[in-house]
Amino acid sequence: MNPTPDSPRKLAMLALGALGIVYGDIGTSPLYALRECFTGTHGIPPTHAHVLGVLSLIFWALFVIISVKYLLFVMRADNRGEGGILALMALVMHRPQGMKEPRPGRPLLWMLGLFGAALLYGDGLITPAVSVLGAVEGLTVAAPFFEPFILPIALIIIVALFLVQRHGTGGIGIVFGPVMCLWFVVIAVLGVKELVINPSVLWALSPLHGVRFLSENGLQGYLVLGAVFLVVTGGEALYADMGHFGRRPIRLAWFALVLPALMLNYLGQGALLLRDPEAARNPFFLLAPKWGLYPLVALATVAAVIASQALISGAFSLTRQAMLLGYCPRMEVVHTSAEEKGQIFLPGLNWALMVGVVVLVLGFRSANALAGAYGIAVTGTMGITTMLTYVVARERWGVRRALALPMAGVFFVVDLAFFGANAVKVAEGGWFPLVLAVSIFTLMTTWKRGREILGAKMRAASMDLKDLLESLQGAHPPLRVPGTAVFMTSHPEGTPSALLHNLKHNKVLHEQVVLLTILFEDVPHVPPEERVEVEKLEQGFIRVIARYGFMDSPNVPDILKRGREQGLQFQLMSTSFFLGRETLIPTKQPGMARWREHLFAWMSRNARTATAFFRIPPNRVVELGAQVEL
Known part of the structure; x- marks a missing residue:
């Protein structure tokens, strides 16, 4: 649930926490953003x-995109307190309840959101690499002989960062806020020191x-805008982390x-540049x-690690x-805190991210080169966020088109x-995040479509539960044995194939x-008291439906224990769980392209x-296998 500050002290503590988690990415942008405007591929001479x-441009980008668009507009579009x-x-x-068919245009919006x-x-992936490299490169300003050691030092820090992920962020997270608070105070003091010398820059x-x-x-x-955009690349993080802190602390x-x-x-x-252009x-x-x-x-390196940690989490x-x-296929999820379920x-994603970041550092070798590839993917996400928020404003908030369209139009023009x-960064390395995004989008849509096809085939081969119960009353009913059998099924009205x-x-x-049917709702959390429904049927059959939000973690033993409150007799040691395991066989039948069927089968196996x-x-657990032609 979205935290609600009920006292000035709690509001201040949540705001401090937001400094450490929400603002790490945007807070480390000064390491490389202005430098890229003047020394990057499309840099411009640092004249007055x-x-x-x-x-x-930097000030108005921060004001329009972060202050107005995200903090005042987009963050109103919370899904029961959660953002992203x-x-x-x-x-x-x-x-809405009672609507059977989706509204027009929803498939396109779904594709845009997923992309x-x-x-x-x-x-x-680029953020940990560019932030850590940008921080460590400060050593060359202090002493040029550090130049050959920049890459090894950055790689050691990055690998260590991913190695400690399994221990969770609970312990080190306590210091994130104070450290980032110190960081912002220090960079402000550094700026004021130079502003006093040349206040005309105001x-x-x-x-x-x-x-x-x-x-x-x-x-x-116009091309310099690609470097200016680096100052707002953390905008999506503000929205994604809203559920952890709430709107007011993030805004404060x-x-x-x-x-x-x-x-x-x-x-x-x-x-400084007005006084000494060579400082660029x-x-x-x-x-x-x-x-x-x-x-x-040292402080910049710690801030860069915190920024990277927030993006990894x-x-x-x-x-x-x-x-x-x-x-996405099921992956191993380890909860690192007994108190904070978020x-x-x-593990699998962690090691994949580590390999990706290491490859990026070795391939680009400098923060400048990485900054040249940075930003194109986030600009796409920001544009999509604008479009989706406009739909929410019209349909959920009831904002008139005459007001919502011009506002969203201004934001979209800026995004565009x-x-x-x-877009010119594609040839300079911007192709990497785009290729990665297209690959992930292909995997996501293939998995979603494959599960739909598999579910349809399983339902077609299934027997209606009502027919099964009637057949059990025939002349030759099956032998009944003591205990409880749990069969998981995605279709509450059908008979599980394992049964x-x-x-x-x-x-x-x-x-x-x-x-047992487990359903996932389009909300972040389902309250525990609304999670489980138990319905007693004939012949000793019981239907249990459990509902979870997309931020919840399903737990079958917990579901059955909650079912006791509604009359379910459950003893774990006298219960057997029967699960189906399908072997998928790609075919030429209508559904998906053969290469996508092979991809789906591979994803399912893994x-x-x-x-x-x-x-x-x-x-x-007892597993019963079956072969299914796609």
Whole structure:
């Protein structure tokens, strides 16, 4: 549930926590963003007019995209307190009670939302690499002889970061907020130090300088927007982490500390460039006095690790949401905290992310090169978020088109402008997050479509439960044996294939037969008191339906224990769980392309077993296999 600050002290503590989790990515952007504007592939000479123009674009990008769009507009679109593009997509796809058919255009919105989620993985991989490299490269400002050691040091930090993930973020998370608070105070002080020397740089806050910069520099000035966008790449994190802290603490942290600190630092870097254009090679670290370089590098490295940690945790949460919404195969999920159910660790995904980040560091070798590939995927996600939020505003909030359309239109034009400026990065490495996003999108849609085809074939081969119960009253009923048998089924009205196979081959039936269906709703959480429904049928059959949200973790023994309150007789040691295991055979039948059928079969073989995913005691499980032609 969305935390509700009920006292100034609690609000302040939640705001402090938001500093450590929500603002790590956007908070470390000063390490490389302004430098990229002047020294990147499409950089522009740091003249007086150019510096003021770039700073003006940075300020208004932060104001329009973060302050207005995300904090005041998008964050209103919460799905029972939870944010993020998958939560937003679920909100858009949700059908009002009584509506059987989806509204027009929903398949397109579903595809857009899913592709937006896939895009986040692309830039999510780049963030740890560019942040850590950008921090460690500060050593070369202090002493050039560190140059050959930058890559090894960065790789050691990155590998160590992924190795500690299995221990959870609970312990180190306590210090995230205070450390990031120190970081923002330090970068603000560094900026003020230079601002005092050259306060005229404050004229950059006028939008006229940004407009003049774009008009006078034409295409080159427009392409600089690709580097300016680096200052807002953490915008999606604000929305995705809303459920952990709530709107008010996130907004308080932004307006009270983060935005002032960022702008003071960017303005300080700009003032330094006006005084010494040669400082464009690394304006952030050149703000610091010589005696403070090593401590600043250490602090920047810690801040970069915190930023990376937030994105890694976000990837874990996003993947679990995808699993429970049916877009991803079951994977191992380890809960690293007994108190906070949101703290999870996915071993398989963790190692895949580590390999990806290491390959990126070895391939691009510098923060500048990585920054050249950074941003294109996030701009796509931001544009999709704008479109989905417009739909929510019209359908859920009842906002008139005359008000919602112009507002969303302004945001979308800004998103489109940044997307166009970032599009030229494709040849410079921006292809990587796009290829990764297309690959993940293909996997997600293949899994979703494959499960739909498999479910339809299983239902077609199944027997109606009513017919089965009638047949058991015939002249030759099966032998009933003591105990309880639990059969899991995705179709509450049908007969599980494992039950039919058991009757066919073993010719016995337990005294109590539980037909268990687990449904995942388009909401983050289902209250425990609303989770389980028990319906007693004939012939000792009991139908149990359990509902979970996409942020919940299913647990079959817990479901059956809750069923006791509604009359279910359950003793674990006298219960057997019968599960079906299908061997999938690709065919030429209509459904999916053959290559997608082979891909789906491979994904199914490598998915985590239902026994482990649903936390069923393995020594109580009987698996019955079947071959299914796709």
